[in-house]
Amino acid sequence: MTTTFEHAATATPGPVGRPQPDAEVTAAVQDVARRSQKASRVLATATRAEKDQTLHALADALVAASGEIVTANAEDLARGRENGMSDGLLDRLTLTGDRVVAIADALRELAALPDPVGEVVRGQTLPNGLRMRQLRVPMGVVGMIYEARPNVTVDAAGLALKSGNAVILRGGSAAASSNTTITTVLRAALEARGLPADLVQSIDAYGRPGGIALMQARGLVDLLVPRGGADLIRTVVEQSTVPVIETGTGNVHVYVDASADPATAVEIIMNAKTQRVGVCNAAETLLVHSDAAERFLPAALAALGGAGVVLHGDEGTRALAPESVEVTPATDEDWATEYLAAELAVRVVGSLDEAIEHIRTWSSGHTEAIVTRDLAASERFVAEVDSAAVMVNASTRFTDGSQLGMGAEIGISTQKLHARGPMGLAELTTTKWVVHGDGHVRP
Amino acid sequence: MTTTFEHAATATPGPVGRPQPDAEVTAAVQDVARRSQKASRVLATATRAEKDQTLHALADALVAASGEIVTANAEDLARGRENGMSDGLLDRLTLTGDRVVAIADALRELAALPDPVGEVVRGQTLPNGLRMRQLRVPMGVVGMIYEARPNVTVDAAGLALKSGNAVILRGGSAAASSNTTITTVLRAALEARGLPADLVQSIDAYGRPGGIALMQARGLVDLLVPRGGADLIRTVVEQSTVPVIETGTGNVHVYVDASADPATAVEIIMNAKTQRVGVCNAAETLLVHSDAAERFLPAALAALGGAGVVLHGDEGTRALAPESVEVTPATDEDWATEYLAAELAVRVVGSLDEAIEHIRTWSSGHTEAIVTRDLAASERFVAEVDSAAVMVNASTRFTDGSQLGMGAEIGISTQKLHARGPMGLAELTTTKWVVHGDGHVRP
Known part of the structure; x- marks a missing residue:
């Protein structure tokens, strides 16, 4: 839904070029993704109650660390002002105590939503007696590439965790200090609940080459969601081998x-x-x-x-x-x-x-x-x-997830594959076919 | 479900390179895709009865043209033998009168399946009185890139038409004569029913650059389904900017x-x-x-x-x-x-x-x-x-569409986005949100 985008376009031309990734950064990001994959397995079988309690714990931790977060944000704002950032962008970047509370409240609202995981999408007993169900299960590892608004860091982590996924975050450099602090707080809160900190990882330290490595970590990252302006989304769509959901352009x-x-x-x-x-x-x-x-x-x-x-x-x-x-x-x-x-x-x-x-x-x-x-x-x-x-x-x-009764929304997909229109938590899941037999073999 | 693949790997290296498309071929294939898009609109609002009658008409036309198809197939077989094609591949390439009848019968079986288009996936009246439904609608234009078995030409066309889509076919060069004849027969049969022939188009004439242009026709092609061996699928996944569904690898x-x-x-x-x-x-x-x-x-x-x-x-x-x-x-x-x-x-x-x-x-x-x-x-x-x-x-x-009661199957998806496991007709559709109000505005 947002429109401004401060990732510069890459030097690589047009729709058919893909930048060559940096080998060292690629290895590091793939290692991050493998840790995410491992962490995601713990969450995949967590109950809704466990996930909701975790979301409340993360909200509490953010509010408790509010001072620290606002201080880190001040560094981003100072750098933004030095770089001549517009008032509008500065406002979107700004965190205050009240805004941190609002961000934490969004996590509590997520906790109140139903859990898509475990939903039986289809099911029947076949003529041969096989019992077949198609169940909603988490994607596994979801990547989010987004612009400067630091609230997206929390929002993305919350949406991913509620739907049973590990998340890898790549935020805008303009919000680097805020995002680092927020991620550190979230990771510590996860650990305090006995969950792997690696459920939430940031690759901001690897800069733009890290983002490219994430886009090309096919097999390690199950889904990439760009959130931001048209340029960001186009770049991610064109440079990714990982499945991407395109969001947001509305003429x-x-x-x-x-x-x-x-x-x-x-x-x-x-x-x-x-x-x-x-x-x-x-x-x-x-x-x-x-x-x-x-x-x-x-x-x-x-x-x-x-x-x-x-x-x-x-x-x-x-x-x-x-x-x-x-x-x-x-x-x-x-x-x-x-x-x-x-x-x-x-x-x-x-x-x-x-x-x-x-x-x-x-x-x-x-x-x-x-x-x-x-x-x-x-x-x-x-x-x-x-x-x-x-x-x-x-x-x-x-056309809005909350207006249409879907609760929290990841974005509005304008593509036809997987999700079209407002994307809720269910769109961060996939399905698994589970078939029970009694020694059934195919004739 | 098939495993042999006679498209040679392209010269372009690894996961990050994309071949430069040929400008002239790209323009031609994009023109094909635009005609498909236009044709697809006619089919999108067709009733199930109209589509099923069309499938029967296509089946009749294939059986009527059986001699012509077998003659064309003989050319492919002769070329295959000259090129030292293995007996197994020659067998898969071979069409006989009986095999044409079997291929036509598969279209009649498709006609017997329920139409996914129009299904209400979700629906409710919201607290403010808005009536909201999420409906299944056709994708629009589906591309199929496949190997030498000419039955896939008919199969792909039938699946696409039944689900309300136009199809662009890119078959293996080994089956070029068979595919050309089959496509001509199908197109004529569509026209005879007053439907646009462009609902079924082939880009085989544009060779490999045509395939690449198809993979990169983002915005014109809604979905690309590779059917064939692991090399074909990998190539399509890596070189496409069009959304792809990966099928078939089963360890x-x-x-x-x-x-x-x-x-x-x-x-x-x-x-x-x-x-x-x-x-x-x-x-x-x-x-x-x-x-x-x-x-x-x-x-x-x-x-x-x-x-x-x-x-x-x-x-x-x-x-x-x-x-x-x-x-x-x-x-x-x-x-x-x-x-x-x-x-x-x-x-x-x-x-x-x-x-x-x-x-x-x-x-x-x-x-x-x-x-x-x-x-x-x-x-x-x-x-x-x-x-x-x-x-x-x-x-x-x-793990098979017909064994699990889904009817015809496009392939078995091993990716998590959009479709996972056996893909039936519903997986060739997307959804549309339809909202009815009485002058509702957002407060």
Whole structure:
């Protein structure tokens, strides 16, 4: 859901190059991964009660070490200021006593969620008497590569532990001191509970080559989740041989159908665009059926403009803009852009087909919404728009794990493999087929 | 499930290199993929009845074109003989009238299976009144890269179509003439039913660079499934930026526990090793608890040796071998080898822990079985062995889609992401979140 990314792009070009890893760092990171693998086995068979008590213990330890963490964070902040970090980034990097408490509380909330491990996904007795079950089990070793916000360190560790996995963390260098202190606190708390400290390991000490070694530790790392901006995610996807889940890019559309109630449509686009900008489920383009344009667009553009949204429109849109609202001409770049800001592209389309075609051309497959009173139009939109989430008469902002009742969320996947849309704890597990027989052999 | 692979390894080294694709071929293959994407939209909203009728029409067309297909196949066989292809491979490449009928029948069996598309995976009404459903939908475009057996061309097309996907085929050059003819027949049959021929496309004409372009067509191809030997699979995994599902490597273990009934254990290892060699769910290593060794191993080794199984054993095993049975000393290479032949490694272990540790060290995570009468031992084995399938008192040969009641199978996944173990039609789908509101906005 976050958008800023301070890992510089690597020097290696484009989609087909993979950087050569450093042999020494590779060996060290593989050793880290092997220790994670070993530690993960202890957790794989832990009960939910044991895991939840551990999450509470980690939360307690963080609060107890709050002073230490804030001191380490001050070093990161000082370095950030020296390096000219923006106020926004500095704010996201900042930890205070209250923020540490909030981070610890997130672990306690995780403890309250059901445990996905052990769930029977399918099961039956086969005609030959074999008893077959498909059970949810932990992945094993999960890697997380993320940007500077130090809360992600705790969040990632908590999500991994709750789902029975060991975690290897690679945080942004801007938060190095905070992350080191937090990791040390978490590891000590694990040990104090008789669990392997190696359930939580950091490879920050190995710098960028360490990150590359992690991406290529196939067979040792079961899943890699990048959390951060588009550049970070692209880099991880392109350079990994380890399975990756791509998260977060949202070029999100709201389509106002011919039959839409204008007031509802204004409410939905205002919520989708302005309730929180800079998140992946915020709207970036508004499509309006020409039959609805005259009764909807003037009010919508006035409301959006009044809320400080910078507007780019096609000719049909600009013709309907109130005089008080500036709408600059939209280009293909506007249709392609995830603004992540108070900025919106607006286009009048001649039909539902044209709206669907626009979405097919420009969407990143995250979330699209239709506002309509026409059942057939809603059904076609749902069937033909190929995105992780499709909303009918609801804001795109609902594409969110907690809003959809899944509890904590690792991210929003825009890929089709393994997880699509909000990813909860279950998406950090895999399955195992367990078959019981009585000496059954295959005829 | 197949094991021989006639794509030569590429010249590009190891796990971190990716070959540079050919620009012209890349553009052509991307164009193919775009046409597949377009065609897939037509199928995505087709009913099960329409898809099943199409599968029957394809089957009819294949049988009608049987003569043509067998003639084309004769060209492949002649080329194979010229190139010194082994008898086994020639047999797998051969198509006869009867074999074409069998291939067509497989399409009719697919038609009889339930349609995964449209299944509601999860659904609820949220406290705020939003109605939320997670539905199964087709992936979109599925790529298949496979070896010489031309039946895979039909099989892959059928599986993809039944699950609502367009398919791009890259077959082995050894079967080029057969595959070209089959693809032409399938495409014509699709058109005759008013469906886009581009639902089934081949990129064989673009040779190896075409395969590489397919592996790197991220964003255009939703899933790539390699079917073939270990080299093919490794190449695809390492060179792809498109999501891949790894299938098929099975270094499979049978562990005979201290409490095992010796007769049951002999039946299970005989079935697991000899019922069919050369398949990924056949046993490759037999582990025997030392307490069971004396009453089990002499009979087991005699039975295995009598069935022509070449045996490699540790010292404990060799000491218990009947005089008539030769057991050569086993090395680490034996523990690591997936023989895919009438050959077995045998080791006596001192405990269940030692057996689990051996499996952790050497298994490929496909299938392992325990033969035991001890409940606690069975439960520890199931919990601690981290493989796609774990059998208790049943042959490892049951790890198979049709044996486990899933119907047709695309392969057996040994990875943890998206699909683990036998992959059926559902594994060729993804999900879509569909949310209905009444003007809901996020507070």
